[in-house]
Amino acid sequence: MTTPTAAPTPRGWRRLPVVHQLRQSVGLQRVMLIVGLVLTGLLLLSALLAPWLAPYGYGQIRSADTGPFGAQQPPSAEHWLGTTVGGFDVLSRVIWGSRTAVLVIVIAIAASLIIGVLLGLVSGYFGGWLDRVLVVIADAVYAFPSLLLAIVLAIVISGGQSSMIGGVLAAALSITVVFTPQYLRVVRAETIRIKSEAFVESARVIGASNGRIMFKHVLRNSTRTLPLIITLNASEAVLTLAGLGFLGFGIEPTKAAEWGYDLNRAISDVTSGIWWTSVFPGVAIVLTVLGITLVGESLNDLADPRLRTRRASADVTGDVAATSVVPGGALTAPGGVEGLEPRTEDGR
Template sequence: MAVSQFRLPGLRRLSQYPRLSIQMMVAGIVITLLFVLIAVFAPLLQSWGWIQDPMEALANPIHEPPSLAHWFGTSRQGYDVFSRTLFGTQAALQVVVAATVLSLVVGVPLGMVSGYLGGRLDRALLFLMDTIYTLPGLLLSVTLAFVVGRGIWNAAIALSIAYIPQYYRVVRNHTVSVKTELFIEAARSMGASTWHVLFRYLFFNVIQSVPVLFTLNAADAVLVLGGLGFLGLGLPEETPEWGRDLQQALDALPTGIWWTALFPGLALTLLVVGLSLIGEGLNELINPLSRQE
């Protein structure tokens, strides 16, 4: 009896796929791993005295351009931009990982239960998720941020609620199509319980698109978190955050202080690109229909 149809291709089969797709995914993994290493080692570099405290303003100099003393320059508020950019990576990854994991953990089981059981529960959940899904992600996150307040976990909760319907819809639709397969009917006829069927037979057959959705949602979450920080609704003011640093740099741009906006903006863009490349590469590998003949 076939239980799982979800398999990543082995190394020998990678040559069967478009080289560009493989290169995209590898490039995305390298970029993302670079940011992970930065987030992990930034506190260690600070403890060794190699970088400044990102939350400690320098008495002098203020708004100095990039130099050997301050690689990314300093801001008008007296912060070292290099240090703020590195520690902003840590905050971004913490929020993004927490948000995407929360939305996956909630959305996938809900989609499976809803699609498998059907009936009133399915209609009620479908109406609720469709209602949430119709709202723009940034607008919904801004509204929720007002309610839950600032903080890493609060920002993660605000972002995750916007992504739960995406996991729900994808998994529910796959569940509805798979639950009529012969091996599911055979499991039922042998007396398998609902939960046994869901997590023994259905689960691995309905999550093909979840890894792709996870990485693309993570990329989107970086942008939304940056938007929240730009609006002053992300993390606490003293926390290094790319969106808030960009907002503070906005007033300095007309005076020629370009470096305070350039480097946080580049970091945010590169992380989004890296996660998006992983998602697109995974989609090519997992979903054969997406590949051009």
């Protein structure tokens, strides 16, 4: 689609959150969104296809034909991005690392989304003492640094053992604890706003039960800002996982690849001029966070009509009839009701 004109009311797949915004965007906002989507897409692809993309396994230090890789080897034909101090292939570790990162993102988002949205909905809809208690707890959790929480959880979950599941769950659950209050607050605020809207009152007058009103009328209308929080949440999850690994609470290299751990091991390399062990995992973290943040930022701007840029027209153009009313209502229009074109077809 080259021009945004004459777009009919989107239907079907075009109404999906990201696709709809992509079609709507122009100029710099569109570039930002596309860059973000491409980076995020690369992350997902490499996570999905890691076994086929990576030349070696994440814990592999020797190949069957050539023997051990050797430690701190510079980039070469065998090892495109060199090897680490532990003798792992950097490229393979970076690719496999995306799998761990995506796993943490998915678990963290799924857990905090479900808990936060449900609590927010109940809290906002019913109010009263339950609402007050939940909000106080949420405020208390806000004051908690997520990394500290993650360290505590890492110890509790894995007892100091750094297995893959342990490391992933520690990062994901600490993120869940920190982010649940955000979902709760956002959904609660939206619920309170929507609760007083006329269509919810009309459902009450009809006699619909609380459950029906909550899930059919309120929940679906209060998810507007969630895509933005989800993206913020995702980048925060990646950073926490990397931070944990960097502090030494990460996953052992034989259990899974993890960028933070690799960075930690590369500290001593930096001073001895070995750049490839730190740069590539670092770049992977930066690009992941950047990609997700760009998507989030653009979605936020596009969702707000005041921030959304539109292609300005060079001259006064457009159809007048589309905005105006028909005198006497639709029925006295020429041809009566049948004479009226459906609005989706008359160029709106």
